Amino acid sequence: MQISTNQFYSNTASLLQKLTEKTNDIQTQISTTKKYAAPSDNVxxxxxxATIKQSAADNTAYASNVSLAQSLLQQSDSALTSVESDLTKASxxxxxxxxxxxxxxxxxxxxxxxxxxxxxLASLxxxxxxxxxxxxxxxxxxxAVTKxxxxxxxxxxxxxxxxxxxxxxxxxxxTDSAEHVFGGIATPGGTGDIFSILSKFTAALDAGGSxxxxxxxxxxxxxxxLTQVTGVHGAVGARAARLDLVSSTMKTAATDLEATRSGIEDTDISTAVIDLQKMSTALQATQASFTKLSALSLFDYLK
Structure with missing residues (x-):
């Protein structure tokens, strides 16, 4: 099969263009560390x-909420410890x-x-x-309370x-409301709160007598x-333990999402460098062959 001069030039030019574009693409992937420059590269x-990034954003928002909740529970734990100490002292x-x-x-x-x-206690x-x-x-x-x-x-x-x-x-x-922590206490006279219990007894002391x-x-x-506050304190500890588990799970999920994203989007530099070397070699060889073949004439064949 004979190939015309025009077809030869056209085919070679097309091949050179494809090799050049592929070489440029690999160079861009290496410089940007991203496999794709636009959505059209791989829909x-x-x-x-897009799905991974949305999941990562949601995970980050929830992780921030978990961190806030952990901070509040730590504060509650510290405050309730002081409340328990005050009640022991009062007793x-x-x-x-x-x-x-x-x-x-x-x-x-x-x-x-x-x-x-x-x-x-009111301050706490x-x-x-x-x-x-x-x-x-x-x-x-x-x-929470008013004096x-x-x-x-x-x-x-x-x-x-x-x-x-x-x-x-x-x-x-x-957190828990002050009424849940300090109120609703079963007393011999009915239901009361820590403050009314103490107020009633101090009034008896101030009155004198037995x-x-x-x-x-x-x-x-x-x-x-004290039993009630200890129960609330225990519930705080249980919620804190739950948050520790949730936080650990979120960190694992975040790591997995990042690994998946990287596998899809990030350039494998080592592989890309090798591909670039291969492509550059193919491009140079094609250019050299084209130059040599295009320079041939009838006299070259008669030698």
Whole structure:
């Protein structure tokens, strides 16, 4: 089969163009470290990358929420530890005040100490979290509790604190309301809260005389309060453990997503360099052959 001069030039030019484009593509892949310069280079790969990048963005957002929730639970853990310490101290003071050997003046001194404990508890209840919001705040209210002019303490907000989303269809409540922590305590006289329990007993101490009955009631109530706070504290620990697991799972997922993305999008430099060398060699050889063949004439064949 004979090949015309025009066809020879056309075929060779087309081959040189393809080799040059392929060489330039590989050079671009190496310089940018990306396999594809535009969606049209590989539509399927770009669709996969879009899905992966959206999943990675969602994972990052949820990871941020998990980190926030962990911070709030750590603060709750610390605050509740202090609350438990204050309740233990209050129970000890109640027991001390119940001694028959104490005078009214001495009991008033214990009353002052208990009022100090109550102030500390109110301060802990109004702890601000890392966002500047009340750690034990409810769904409503700027603060968790309010100290009234008469020295009593009341709960400010109502409702359950908002949960934080930590995954698709999953959320966690990072804090508890002050009412849940400090209120709803079963006492011999009904249901009360830590502040009213302490206020009632300090009033009995300030009044003077025997406090045996009042001390018995206060002791029982404070024991119930400590049990309740310990239960809340345990729930905080359980939620923290859950977040640790979620965080670990997210880190693994993030690593897997990045590996998948890299496999689809990133240039394998070592392989690309070898391909570039092969392509450059083929291009040079084709150029050399074209130059040699195009220079031939009839006289060359007659030699």
């Amino acid at each position: 399927v790969a770009y669709q996969q990358l 000890e003071l109640v027991t001390q005040a119940n001694s028959d050997t104490l005078s009214d003046a001495q009991r008033k001194t214990i009353s002052t100490q208990l009022k100090s404990v109550m102030d500390d 209840a109004n702890t601000r979290d890392a966002r500047g919001q009340p750690l034990f705040g409810a769904a409503t209210g700027d603060s 009234n002019p008469d020295g009593t303490v009341s709960f400010t907000g109502t409702g359950t604190p908002a949960s934080i989303p930590i995954g698709d269809g999953a959320s966690i409540q990072p 406090v045996t009955a009042a001390a018995g009631e206060a002791g029982t109530s404070l024991s119930a309060a």
